[in-house]
Amino acid sequence: MKFSFKNDYSEGCHPKILEALLRYNLDQQAGYGEDEYSLKAKKIIKEKLNNKDASIYFVSGGTQANLIVISSVLKPYQCVISASTGHILNNETGAIEATGHKILNVETEDGKLKPSDIQPVLDNHNNIPHQVMPKLVYISNSTELGTIYSKEELQNLSEFCRLNNLYLFMDGARLGHALTSEINDLNLENLGKLTDVFYLGGTKNGALIGEAIIINNQLLQEDFAFNIKQKGALLAKGRLLGIQFLELMKDDLYFDLAKHANQQAMKIKNVLLERGVQFLSETFTNQIFPILNHKLIDVLSEKFQFYVWKDVNEDYSAVRLITSWNTSDEAVSDFIKIIDHHL
Numbered sequence: 001m002k003f004s005f006k007n008d009y010s011e012g013c014h015p016k017i018l019e020a021l022l023r024y025n026l027d028q029q030a031g032y033g034e035d036e037y038s039l040k041a042k043k044i045i046k047e048k049l050n051n052k053d054a055s056i057y058f059v060s061g062g063t064q065a066n067l068i069v070i071s072s073v074l075k076p077y078q079c080v081i082s083a084s085t086g087h088i089l090n091n092e093t094g095a096i097e098a099t100g101h102k103i104l105n106v107e108t109e110d111g112k113l114k115p116s117d118i119q120p121v122l123d124n125h126n127n128i129p130h131q132v133m134p135k136l137v138y139i140s141n142s143t144e145l146g147t148i149y150s151k152e153e154l155q156n157l158s159e160f161c162r163l164n165n166l167y168l169f170m171d172g173a174r175l176g177h178a179l180t181s182e183i184n185d186l187n188l189e190n191l192g193k194l195t196d197v198f199y200l201g202g203t204k205n206g207a208l209i210g211e212a213i214i215i216n217n218q219l220l221q222e223d224f225a226f227n228i229k230q231k232g233a234l235l236a237k238g239r240l241l242g243i244q245f246l247e248l249m250k251d252d253l254y255f256d257l258a259k260h261a262n263q264q265a266m267k268i269k270n271v272l273l274e275r276g277v278q279f280l281s282e283t284f285t286n287q288i289f290p291i292l293n294h295k296l297i298d299v300l301s302e303k304f305q306f307y308v309w310k311d312v313n314e315d316y317s318a319v320r321l322i323t324s325w326n327t328s329d330e331a332v333s334d335f336i337k338i339i340d341h342h343l
Helices: 015-023 036-049 062-073 115-123 151-163 175-179 188-194 224-230 239-250 253-274 294-301 329-342
Strands: 055-059 078-083 103-106 133-140 167-171 197-201 211-215 291-293 307-311 316-322
Touching (some): 015 239, 036 188, 036 239, 055 062, 055 224, 055 239, 062 133, 062 167, 062 197, 062 224, 078 115, 103 115, 115 133, 115 151, 133 151, 151 188, 175 197, 175 253, 239 253, 253 329, 291 294, 294 329
Parallel strands (some): 078 103, 167 197
Antiparallel strands (some): 197 211, 291 316, 307 316
């Protein structure tokens, strides 16, 4: 069987989560997220945020989180600004548009947005009331290209959004990998101050399912639970999500797993760099995009699964390799052996 570098959710979940689900299986608990495990998990997250006033909601997946947040925050005539690589634009089947909210996309080289990317969008949408109103800036950390925001970049973006009366929403499907990157200088407390809403992704970092939506802006907290319920995301057995996040957060397992994934990706990246391989983007997370010749891609494809991401020329293409919390040293070594033999 081929080893998959296609994504970071091919495996089930970390054993500690399965053990906890079994350990607490017969305990009777309140439903709809009011169980003791969900409450404990939320308390730990608030402590890490250093924000006791944050509102936290557990939902099952990233598209669901994006859909619920954006549809609840925006009025019918308001819209979203996103990088052209944004997940909501390319990989969510028009979920945001289906709620009546247009996405205005901006071309960027690294998947990140900065104030100078957003200002032209605002300048081109001032024909009131004939155009949609830009109101929310959507970013991902890490991005779809594996890049991350520095503290300075996020501060600049946050300040710009506040000056222009825009909400800032961070998709955190791979937030653990961003925060444990070797070049990262952000922490959860920073995110609690610099974003209006963000979420901690569990699905791509060791959980069976689950994302934790964190609302920092108190104006956006009111009645948010109604949106969760209306969109079918309020689980009667909310404990299933609460137990997972309790296990992930209580001893920093969440960050340990993300760090492992990053380290495994960097092992492959460093070997490729030593062999003179170029990359589509400069990344320090669990996503890397080496540009390889087609013959090598064919050889690697015999033993490994990965996406051919983008054609560069007639002889070379960029591939996407993603490592996970469970990517073994053996899998990385086997991949590197083929690289060593053919480069």
